[in-house]
Amino acid sequence: MASDKLQHTAGICWISEPQWTRFLEVAEDANLLENSWQEWAEKTDEMITAFAEKGITVVKVPVDVEELIQWCEEKERVITSSSRAEFVTQLMTQKHTGVKH
Template sequence: MTSFEDRPPPAVGAYWIREEDYPALLKIFDDGDKLPPSWKEWLKIAEEMEQGLKAYGHVVLRVPIDPATFPDWCAAQNVRPGSAGRRKFVAAAVTERYGDQS
């Protein structure tokens, strides 16, 4: 039996945006005005966050967000297409890939 301290850090997800999808997603996200105005600025922040998580031993799953399907997914989950929707979307992808890590 391993103790909690012996277990590796859980896998985490990070929403990922393709450059060509960034303008459309900024319009879809209800908090799009709080995100960097350019994809390159967003990417720099996202990659720094990813590197930090990996430095602490986490496996990071990049979860792409598609502007064509994300609004419908959010509606089906009864969640707004902003930070809450992104969190739930990423959490669902991580659980699907790695199972319950608790």
């Protein structure tokens, strides 16, 4: 049953308010993101609620912008929603397995 719950849990990139400006500076898709951290946080919370209503738990995964930049550079990736999702998945995997990739 525990594995069933894990299958219905997803992570979302969570940027702290103090890092928001830096995040917008480096995100390739910044033009698609909200202009203020408050707007983005509200939209993220609405999305988490919508997924919860469908039985999917979405957890906020704190992301340090500088670590994200370094990871993307190592992987030769630009910072977009897909690379952020991959980074968050890796962070969640490390948390559950204790193994860094």
